[in-house]
Amino acid sequence: MLDIVIVGGGPIGIACGLEAQKKELSYIILEKGPIVNSIYNYPVNMQFFSSSERLEIDDIPFISKEAKPSRTEALEYYRRIVTSNTLNLKLFEKVIEINKSESAFHIQTTKASYACKNVVLATGFYDIPNTLEIKGEELPKVTHYYKDPHFYAGQKLAIVGASNSAIDAALECWRKGAEVTLIIRGSEIGKRVKYWVRPDIINRIEEGSIKVYYNSNITEIRPFEIDVETQKGIKTIENDFVLALIGYKPSFNFLEQLGITLSKDNAKKPTYNEETMETNVKGIYLAGVICGGMETHKWFIENSRIHAKMIVEDIIVK
Template structure:
């Protein structure tokens, strides 16, 4: 029986694995996609908010060309750590059931079954998008994930949202030759937008190279046009693609299925903030999954410390 099974092969799952290894625990990391699957699915042009040293785990230096690393550098860093430390990781294997037993947990995946004493859930929040729930959202032209701006060159693009991801998408597609329209639910660009990016998008809007509808909502999508509800009334515009940067959330149905409790409107799971243990003995949370719908609460830089808290508690009990 393993001491620990870690669900999620992202930076926090890897950090938990390093701590478990250092403590002499037997453990396994299970990841439903590729290693650091969420980072892999970031846009290819992504640059992190944080500086490289704030993304480091287990004091392993993260050397980059610039102060703030990009997607490729992050993938390289976490992959090298995993390989250099021979962390036991099973990729493209999804956990389907976590069942509490008398002496731990039985964890079933799409490929195998494991009996373990402790489970750490480090699944993040990037795999479930927040839907618009409007007619036409199922059309292939509607994207909730963004990869490369070149794909949208010379196309009429509607970007929904006003936070960092939406503003980055709007600016990047605009600079690759797309005709960009922003649809913003609030009265202005989001307050959390990076301070060096905010003036850029505001200037593009003021000069008219990016069209923006504030206090507005996308109401319907069709093959070659969309409907927008604005303060001046409904507007229909020609459109080739909709990039709905409306955010992501943890897989709440999965967490509930595994027995976790969520007691408030933000669906924040209940756990002990000193040990990260949930109400289920031996079942822990790590990383951004702890924040529920408040996905701005936890990041790599402030949740990497969860690994030490969890492993220390497991060792103390052992």
């Protein structure tokens, strides 16, 4: 029987594996995709808001060409940590079910079964997008993930959202020749947009290069056009593609199936001990951004990498 099964092979899951290995605990990391699957699925040209040293785990230096590293540099950094430390990481192995008996947790994956004394959930939140809940959202022209601006060159592109992902996509796609329209529910660009990006998007909007509708929502999507509810009424716009970049959320159903209670407010914050990271289910721990529930902007690699030591120390004490 393993001491720990870590669900999620992102930076925080890797940090938990490193800590368990140092303390000579038996463990396994289960990742449903490649190493750091979420970062792999980020936009190809993404640059982190954080500096490289703030993305480091286990005091392993992260050297990047610029102060704020790129997605490619992060992928290489975390891959080298996994390979250099021969971490017990199983890739492309999705967890299907976790059950608890009196003496152990039993984990069933797409490839195998495991038994363990403790479970660490480091699954993040990037797998389930928030949706618009409107007619036409199921059309193939609509996506909730942005990858590469080249795809949208010469196309009429509507981008829903006001935060970093939406603004980065708008600027990149416009520079590759897309006709970009931003649709923003609020009255301005998001306050958490990267400080070096904000002047760029504001200037592009003011000069008319990127169209924007504030205080507006898409109400229907059709194959070649969309309806936008604006302060002046419904406006129909010609459209080829829609990027609905309005955020993501953890798998709340999965947490509840495990018996983890969530807060009753809109945040849906999971219950856990802030000193040990153990949930209300004894033996199940949370690590990383999953701790924030819907408040996904509160937890990052830099302020949740400490969870690994907290969790392993608590397990050792027990």
